Amino acid sequence: MKKTNRTLLSAVVSGAIAATIACSAQATTDGQVKLGILADMGGTYADICGSGCVIAAEMAIEDFGGNVLGKPIEMVSADSQLKPDVASAIARKWVEDEGVDAIGGLVSSAVSGAVSKVNADSKNITLISGSASNTFTTKTCSPYNVHWTYNVVALANGTVKPMVQAGKKKWFFITADYSFGHALEGMASKVINENGGEVLGNVRAPLGTTDFSSYILQAQASGADVVALANAGNDTVNALKAAAEFGLTEQMDVAGLLVFTPNAQAMDPATAGGMRLTSGFYWDMDDETRQWSKRFEQRHGAIPSMIHAGVYSVTMHYLNAVKAAGTDDTDTVMKTMKATKPNDFFARNATLRPDGRMVHDMLYVEIKKKDERKDKNDIYKIIKVIPGDEAYSPMLPQCNFS
Amino acid sequence: MNNMKLNLFLLALALLAPTVLYPVFLAKVLCFALFACAFNLLLGFAGLLSFGHAAFLGTGGYVTGYLMINSGLTPEIAIILGTLAGGLLGAIFGKLAVKREGIYFAMVTLALAQLVFFFYLQAPFTNGEDGLQGVPRGALFGLIDLSNNMVMYYFVLTIFVAGYWLINRTVHSPFGQVLKAIRENEDRATSLGYDVNQYKWLAFVISAALAALAGSTKTLVFELASLTDVHWHMSGEVILMTLVGGVGTIFGPLLGAGFIVTMQNYLSGGEMGNYIHIIMGAVFVICVLSFRSGIVGQLMKFKRNNF
Numbered sequence: 001m002k003k004t005n006r007t008l009l010s011a012v013v014s015g016a017i018a019a020t021i022a023c024s025a026q027a028t029t030d031g032q033v034k035l036g037i038l039a040d041m042g043g044t045y046a047d048i049c050g051s052g053c054v055i056a057a058e059m060a061i062e063d064f065g066g067n068v069l070g071k072p073i074e075m076v077s078a079d080s081q082l083k084p085d086v087a088s089a090i091a092r093k094w095v096e097d098e099g100v101d102a103i104g105g106l107v108s109s110a111v112s113g114a115v116s117k118v119n120a121d122s123k124n125i126t127l128i129s130g131s132a133s134n135t136f137t138t139k140t141c142s143p144y145n146v147h148w149t150y151n152v153v154a155l156a157n158g159t160v161k162p163m164v165q166a167g168k169k170k171w172f173f174i175t176a177d178y179s180f181g182h183a184l185e186g187m188a189s190k191v192i193n194e195n196g197g198e199v200l201g202n203v204r205a206p207l208g209t210t211d212f213s214s215y216i217l218q219a220q221a222s223g224a225d226v227v228a229l230a231n232a233g234n235d236t237v238n239a240l241k242a243a244a245e246f247g248l249t250e251q252m253d254v255a256g257l258l259v260f261t262p263n264a265q266a267m268d269p270a271t272a273g274g275m276r277l278t279s280g281f282y283w284d285m286d287d288e289t290r291q292w293s294k295r296f297e298q299r300h301g302a303i304p305s306m307i308h309a310g311v312y313s314v315t316m317h318y319l320n321a322v323k324a325a326g327t328d329d330t331d332t333v334m335k336t337m338k339a340t341k342p343n344d345f346f347a348r349n350a351t352l353r354p355d356g357r358m359v360h361d362m363l364y365v366e367i368k369k370k371d372e373r374k375d376k377n378d379i380y381k382i383i384k385v386i387p388g389d390e391a392y393s394p395m396l397p398q399c400n401f402s
Numbered sequence: 403m404n405n406m407k408l409n410l411f412l413l414a415l416a417l418l419a420p421t422v423l424y425p426v427f428l429a430k431v432l433c434f435a436l437f438a439c440a441f442n443l444l445l446g447f448a449g450l451l452s453f454g455h456a457a458f459l460g461t462g463g464y465v466t467g468y469l470m471i472n473s474g475l476t477p478e479i480a481i482i483l484g485t486l487a488g489g490l491l492g493a494i495f496g497k498l499a500v501k502r503e504g505i506y507f508a509m510v511t512l513a514l515a516q517l518v519f520f521f522y523l524q525a526p527f528t529n530g531e532d533g534l535q536g537v538p539r540g541a542l543f544g545l546i547d548l549s550n551n552m553v554m555y556y557f558v559l560t561i562f563v564a565g566y567w568l569i570n571r572t573v574h575s576p577f578g579q580v581l582k583a584i585r586e587n588e589d590r591a592t593s594l595g596y597d598v599n600q601y602k603w604l605a606f607v608i609s610a611a612l613a614a615l616a617g618s619t620k621t622l623v624f625e626l627a628s629l630t631d632v633h634w635h636m637s638g639e640v641i642l643m644t645l646v647g648g649v650g651t652i653f654g655p656l657l658g659a660g661f662i663v664t665m666q667n668y669l670s671g672g673e674m675g676n677y678i679h680i681i682m683g684a685v686f687v688i689c690v691l692s693f694r695s696g697i698v699g700q701l702m703k704f705k706r707n708n709f
Contacts, residue, residue, distance in 0.1 A: 085626050092426055093424060177524075177530045178529075178531030179530075
């Protein structure tokens with residue numbers, strides 16, 4: 001009996017090895033364009049890039065005509081749950097097993113970092129619309145990263161600089177504890193120090209914190225002029241709510257460094273009114289933005305955030321590049337994308353630099369007070385347009401992938 | 403003898419599976435199966451419900467990931483060191499936890515695991531929510547390149563078989579018999595002259611080390627170590643896997659892990675993505691209410707009654 005087992009075992013092993021001659025899939029040039037959209041369907045960032053991001057990408061594909069290179073454009077979507085491990089597993093499956101050419105959406109820098117790593121290895125394009133960290137075009141830059149919409153440099157230059165110059169010298173940070181928060185805090189601190197201000201301290205809160213009271217108390221005790229919220233989404237909303245409850249908003253200024261329209265809408269105008277911030281897009285800027293935003297609102301039920309508009313814009317630019325290049329080969333498409341200037345309702349005076357950074361005009365806006373608002377969608381007052389070159393930092397030589 | 407045939411059949415299945423299914427997915431199933439088997443050693447055979455096993459899974463993952471990124475060690479050494487780190491942590495936690503029983507044991511392990519979670523959240527080398535990204539898979543013994551998914555899968559399979567064999571061996575050894583005696587009646591085991599706490603502690607350490615082994619391997623497969631692995635959700639998930647599969651059976655955790663991971667994998671995309679936690683919760687409730695012995699336990703009962 002023992003002997004039969006051994007022969008059985010050896011038969012099994014040799015059979016299996018003979019049957020599995022390894023073949024691993026690399027970036028596909030099959031003429032079939034397939035997009036993957038990773039979003040946060042039910043978490044802290046669901047309002048700014050959840051199902052809305054999927055709708056924005058669908059709209060882009062429909063407006064493009066639905067076909068490219070003679071085949072219908074396919075799209076898949078999934079919930080990243082804001083976890084880098086989940087995102088990395090999904091991305092890996094998409095590009096290795098399902099023939100996805102480019103992955104877009106991508107809210108949360110932790111998620112984008114994980115996906116961009118996978119894509120850099122497999123030579124697929126990462127279309128980052130939702131993340132803020134500038135690492136994708138600096139420290140961890142890759143020839144296959146495209147960073148749309150905004151980043152922390154633009155936010156710090158846009159929001160922090162004018163405040164420091166206006167005499168708000170002492171700052172305290174409440175920071176989301178992951179790459180986005182760290183990058184935003186670091187960039188803002190740099191701008192503060194360069195303009196003669198000082199950073200008194202910081203406290204780091206995990207992503208998705210609901211009770212900010214202990215952080216607010218630390219901020220209150222710091223004696224700063226400004227408490228900067230280096231977080232986003234519902235984190236900002238919750239932090240501001242706690243700040244108002246503890247009377248912090250009456251003692252010092254609160255600066256939301258990254259506020260999206262759906263979050264600004266959710267905040268009480270009595271506490272948030274008058275707050276100034278930087279955005280990559282505002283729906284009510286002119287006729288072009290209004291026209292697109294109305295269409296989006298009809299399908300999504302809410303006005304678009306800058307990320308929604310960014311997803312549409314980058315998807316369109318990618319599809320146009322595939323069409324112009326006549327192939328879905330990654331390197332050729334990247335080259336075409338960088339050679340053509342993006343130009344639509346979202347991307348104004350825009351260029352896609354060789355490092356993958358899309359530089360475009362940013363908006364410096366103020367949240368309207370209650371009596372200034374016509375209706376629930378009337379949120380921002382545009383103070384000025386910041387030219388792209390002023391908002392973004394110059395390209396690093398080691399990230400020049402031209 | 404029957405078990406032997408079943409084992410061989412499963413091994414053949416595992417060897418052939420990557421020709422049909424996506425190897426990274428299969429490797430993930432194996433990592434979680436090993437994790438669940440390690441957990442089952444404690445719950446199923448020693449009767450100890452640990453609610454902090456994620457701490458060991460995560461520790462293995464972080465140590466291995468950190469070493470692979472920073473030290474240039476070969477993957478097998480990094481995995482061994484990750485496993486040892488998990489075992490060491492298990493030795494400390496076990497010493498404290500085995501002094502208590504039942505719900506208090508569970509609470510102590512949960513509390514300690516939360517300590518570990520916040521340590522990894524704040525420690526600078528873990529990069530907070532980002533986790534350790536881009537962990538290189540390296541070359542096994544400096545020779546075999548693991549970046550090919552097929553090669554990686556067979557490496558994981560080897561580790562799994564070794565871990566599984568060790569658990570099997572432990573369960574069927576005199577040591578395993580004593581553990582079962584403790585599970586059934588602790589006072590009687592004490593009266594027979596066994597140092598109960600010492601046995602429990604050793605079982606805890608073995609289980610923790612094997613959980614860390616699973617975590618180390620998982621980090622290499624996904625090239626990533628993140629907070630998900632140390633979060634208490636993960637401790638809950640492994641309980642779910644073990645219970646659905648069948649607690650106290652050898653094959654149960656294997657099947658349970660396969661079942662849960664497959665569910666997570668295929669439900670996470672598309673429309674169902676929003677409801678995945680509800681579905682998993684429902685599965686758990688149904689399992690606890692109607693078939694407490696799990697899938698394998700139920701099958702075995704069926705076999706006993708009918709054949």
